[in-house]
Amino acid sequence: MNAAINEEIGREFEASHIYVGMAAYADGLALKGLAALLFKQAEEEREHAMRFVKYLLDVGAEVQIPAIPAPPSAYESVEGAIKKALDWEIEITGHINALMAQAIKENDYAAQDMLRWFVTEQVEEVSTMTDLLKVVQQAGERNLIMVEAYLAHMK
Numbered sequence: 001m002n003a004a005i006n007e008e009i010g011r012e013f014e015a016s017h018i019y020v021g022m023a024a025y026a027d028g029l030a031l032k033g034l035a036a037l038l039f040k041q042a043e044e045e046r047e048h049a050m051r052f053v054k055y056l057l058d059v060g061a062e063v064q065i066p067a068i069p070a071p072p073s074a075y076e077s078v079e080g081a082i083k084k085a086l087d088w089e090i091e092i093t094g095h096i097n098a099l100m101a102q103a104i105k106e107n108d109y110a111a112q113d114m115l116r117w118f119v120t121e122q123v124e125e126v127s128t129m130t131d132l133l134k135v136v137q138q139a140g141e142r143n144l145i146m147v148e149a150y151l152a153h154m155k
Contacts, residue, residue, distance in 0.1 A: 002061040002109050004099055005052055010066035011095060016042045019061035021071035022081050030080070031144055037132075041085070044125075048118070055114045078144055079136050086129040087107035093111060093122040 023038035044135035071143050098117045103111035139146040 001111055002056060002101060002107055003101075004102060005056055005061075005111075007054075007065045007066065008095055008099060008126060009052045009063070011063065011092060012045050012052065013068050014071075015092060016045035016049065017043060017068055017071040018088060018103055019044075019085070020077070021073050022085060024073065025075055025081060026078065029144070030097070031148060033148040034078070034144075036108075037151055038085075041128075046140050049122070051117075055111075059110060070116050078147070079133070079141065082129065082136050083132045086126070089122065089125045089129050092124055096122050 001105055019038050019042035023035045023042060026032075027035035053063050053065075072084075075084070096115065100112065100115045100119060101113055102108075135145055135150050136144070139150075
């Protein structure tokens with residue numbers, strides 16, 4: 001279980017880096033609202049990683065943070081970037097569910113308790129990125145200012 005959680009720590013830090021790269025891309029397009037949302041997502045992913053780190057420390061397990069690959073710094077389009085974010089959240093959800101299945105199989109009740117929060121959180125993460133992708137698709141690349149207006153309204 002501990003090795004699998006350490007792998008997830010790496011994925012969560014990687015997700016944070018990916019969101020920072022996406023935020024920088026959005027900022028470069030003067031999409032300040034989108035950049036702010038993506039920077040917020042980056043911070044949330046970092047918090048997720050730290051929650052896993054804290055759990056391992058609390059149960060006396062060794063923390064081994066894997067190497068984090070550099071994130072992309074450019075995307076073909078805003079829609080492409082958000083689609084990648086959604087795909088990543090779906091992938092992370094699969095890993096969280098696999099961790100829960102492993103915790104259940106191993107009768108690791110502490111891990112199950114900790115992972116319940118992540119299961120719920122991933123529903124929100126996927127929903128947020130799904131909604132954002134729909135808004136970007138409806139606006140189209142030529143009308144991204146409408147996405148900015150949508151994000152300003154959502155605050």
